[in-house]
Amino acid sequence: MIEECWDDVNTAQTTVGSVDSGTNFGRGRGFIPLESISNYSDSVGCRNNVTVDDLTSSVPHGKNMSNNADKRQSSGRGRGRNRGGRGRVGRGGLEGSRNDGNGLQARRGDSKKSGHQRNSADDDNGIRSQKGKDASFTTEQSREVYIPPEPADDDTMFTGGISTGMNFDKYDIMQVNVTGENIPKPTEHFKNSGLRQLLLDNIHKSGYLRPTPVQKHALPIVMAGRDLMACAQTGSGKTAAFLLPMINLLLHDSKELIVTNEYCEPQAVIISPTRELTLQIFNEARKFSHSSIIKTVVVYGGAAVYHQAQQAMKGCHILVGTPGRLLDFVDKGQITFSSLRFLVLDEADRMLDMGFMPDIERMMGHPTMVATGERQTLMFSATFPEDIQRLAGKFLNNYLFLAVGIVGSACSDVEQHFHLVPKFEKRPKLVELISEEGGTKILVFVQMKRTADFIAAYLSENDFPTTSIHGDRLQREREEALADFKSGRMGVLVATAVAARGLDIKNVYHVVNYDLPKSIDEYVHQIGRTGRVGNCGKATSFYDPEVDAPLARDLVKILQQANQNIPSWLEKDASSAIISSSYPRHGRFGGKDFRKFEHQKEASDNTFGAVTEYSYSPPRTIEPGAEW
Numbered sequence: 001m002i003e004e005c006w007d008d009v010n011t012a013q014t015t016v017g018s019v020d021s022g023t024n025f026g027r028g029r030g031f032i033p034l035e036s037i038s039n040y041s042d043s044v045g046c047r048n049n050v051t052v053d054d055l056t057s058s059v060p061h062g063k064n065m066s067n068n069a070d071k072r073q074s075s076g077r078g079r080g081r082n083r084g085g086r087g088r089v090g091r092g093g094l095e096g097s098r099n100d101g102n103g104l105q106a107r108r109g110d111s112k113k114s115g116h117q118r119n120s121a122d123d124d125n126g127i128r129s130q131k132g133k134d135a136s137f138t139t140e141q142s143r144e145v146y147i148p149p150e151p152a153d154d155d156t157m158f159t160g161g162i163s164t165g166m167n168f169d170k171y172d173i174m175q176v177n178v179t180g181e182n183i184p185k186p187t188e189h190f191k192n193s194g195l196r197q198l199l200l201d202n203i204h205k206s207g208y209l210r211p212t213p214v215q216k217h218a219l220p221i222v223m224a225g226r227d228l229m230a231c232a233q234t235g236s237g238k239t240a241a242f243l244l245p246m247i248n249l250l251l252h253d254s255k256e257l258i259v260t261n262e263y264c265e266p267q268a269v270i271i272s273p274t275r276e277l278t279l280q281i282f283n284e285a286r287k288f289s290h291s292s293i294i295k296t297v298v299v300y301g302g303a304a305v306y307h308q309a310q311q312a313m314k315g316c317h318i319l320v321g322t323p324g325r326l327l328d329f330v331d332k333g334q335i336t337f338s339s340l341r342f343l344v345l346d347e348a349d350r351m352l353d354m355g356f357m358p359d360i361e362r363m364m365g366h367p368t369m370v371a372t373g374e375r376q377t378l379m380f381s382a383t384f385p386e387d388i389q390r391l392a393g394k395f396l397n398n399y400l401f402l403a404v405g406i407v408g409s410a411c412s413d414v415e416q417h418f419h420l421v422p423k424f425e426k427r428p429k430l431v432e433l434i435s436e437e438g439g440t441k442i443l444v445f446v447q448m449k450r451t452a453d454f455i456a457a458y459l460s461e462n463d464f465p466t467t468s469i470h471g472d473r474l475q476r477e478r479e480e481a482l483a484d485f486k487s488g489r490m491g492v493l494v495a496t497a498v499a500a501r502g503l504d505i506k507n508v509y510h511v512v513n514y515d516l517p518k519s520i521d522e523y524v525h526q527i528g529r530t531g532r533v534g535n536c537g538k539a540t541s542f543y544d545p546e547v548d549a550p551l552a553r554d555l556v557k558i559l560q561q562a563n564q565n566i567p568s569w570l571e572k573d574a575s576s577a578i579i580s581s582s583y584p585r586h587g588r589f590g591g592k593d594f595r596k597f598e599h600q601k602e603a604s605d606n607t608f609g610a611v612t613e614y615s616y617s618p619p620r621t622i623e624p625g626a627e628w
């Protein structure tokens with residue numbers, strides 16, 4: 001596979017950490033001229049053209065398609081130019097691909113060399129192709145050999161996090177439940193948590209003053225060597241909750257790092273569902289282990305395999321990866337699990353759903369995988385449906401279950417608004433909303449990749465600097481889009497579900513669900529991109545009764561739990577809604593550990609070492625609305 005990639009280097013356009021200069025706001029990198037995707041206006045916002053069904057097919061319908069292709073080729077702007085260029089010089093060129101009229105090429109054909117199907121939906125729209133693996137490994141997308149920029153290695157790595165907001169103190173009154181045997185006591189402060197000085201220094205440099213509830217509980221649990229399934233609301237510091245104690249143990253009880261010319265044996269593997277989240281966790285791990293001997297490597301789809309292999313072959317204690325790319329290295333014997341001490345599934349419910357479970361099972365069943373009980377397995381998410389909890393149980397050993405707040409509930413710092421908007425009125429409504437707010441730091445979620453491009457182009461044409469992120473964009477473009485949004489170069493980011501989970505972006509004040517997701521859990525994650533670490537945020541959702549009615553009941557429940565206003569029309573829809581069979585039916589609001597412990601009721605003294613349930617009830621309920 002590496003040879004294949006080297007071949008790519010010779011034949012395809014090579015990008016080494018490139019950030020193109022772009023042009024003006026709205027017409028810089030990532031800008032697609034609206035005229036080149038004019039048939040999309042039919043699909044997204046106007047009547048008398050294509051239908052929702054059309055939107056779900058792989059290429060758009062409409063007779064303008066070939067014209068658009070021509071325009072795209074000749075316009076020479078934005079992605080059309082890049083892709084045309086790649087097609088010309090890359091192996092196979094444009095063969096086997098067709099233009100989707102959006103400045104993008106819908107890829108067709110096979111990838112027989114790898115046995116993988118070409119499919120770009122590895123982490124898109126919450127649905128992952130069974131065939132796709134981390135499909136970018138072998139897709140046409142990877143023909144641009146992308147080597148990501150070197151990660152920061154100075155003090156700037158400590159400045160990326162979000163500063164705590166006015167509601168940070170309210171974390172202390174959240175209800176926390178820990179169930180399982182022999183529960184360690186929570187720690188109140190970082191300084192007496194038992195973390196090593198190096199970690200305390202890095203925590204301090206990161207601007208953390210006090211641990212969040214999930215950190216207070218997870219730190220001693222992980223440091224005690226226990227397995228953990230943890231659920232805490234979005235933006236409440238789950239990443240540090242597993243990284244800090246893990247790095248502490250890797251340093252405190254250090255073991256020889258095993259690496260040869262052929263393979264590397266990481267001591268901790270962290271798996272997450274999307275590339276950008278994986279990259280973010282990698283940077284967090286580097287930040288917390290800064291100035292230590294800990295080496296961290298990242299592997300994810302869409303970036304050059306040979307480059308990642310080179311990094312891994314230098315040896316790493318911590319390996320962060322997306323499942324597909326990680327498995328590819330494992331299959332080639334370049335990464336083995338023989339020295340594994342920690343296995344972390346971030347966004348664990350997503351990692352264990354139907355899309356990713358086969359990959360996870362393959363890893364868990366790998367001949368080199370260390371058995372449960374001999375490794376520590378940690379699972380974290382803001383949502384943890386009961387049926388997924390049950391599935392997860394087989395990968396854990398006598399674990400503790402930690403729930404901060406109501407499992408699967410939305411962050412109460414996010415003000416949630418709903419507008420009844422039929423699909424043909426969404427576009428003007430979005431422009432109205434964005435105009436009211438001056439077009440800055442607004443994250444817009446859509447369901448379809450092509451909708452993302454269309455809306456991004458449309459907003460750009462209307463002088464709102466906008467970019468997009470979705471599974472059909474090249475990895476370089478995805479990372480640039482995110483960087484542009486983070487830096488404020490682009491005020492609006494239109495995203496599919498690739499950006500729904502985990503991404504931690506400063507100053508996102510407003511999330512707009514242009515399209516509501518199909519599951520309530522994804523809704524919780526999407527609106528959780530704002531209102532993080534005690535900051536207030538706002539989420540506005542366009543509710544199209546024709547499409548979204550099956551979600552109404554769950555939405556009402558989420559709004560009730562977060563003490564939010566519930567529009568009467570939504571309540572009405574909820575009471576009359578027939579739950580669609582396409583909607584997940586699992587116990588979405590399973591608020592507790594599904595396991596039953598003998599003596600669970602009797603154990604109320606919370607004595608260290610003898611407790612089966614540690615429960616702390618706050619003296620008063622949280623009423624976020626009162627302060628807004």
Ligand SMILES: Nc1ncnc2c1ncn2[C@@H]1O[C@H](COP(=O)(O)OP(=O)(O)OP(=O)(O)O)[C@@H](O)[C@H]1O
Nearest residue numbers: 161162208210211212234235236237238239502533
């Ligand atoms: N104790 C703390 N004090 C101050 N800031 C913190 C603390 N812990 C974490 N943060 C910051 O809070 C932000 C959110 O953290 P993180 O991304 O880990 O949240 P999360 O719970 O994993 O969210 P999600 O469910 O969306 O993945 C980050 O910017 C992080 O740096």
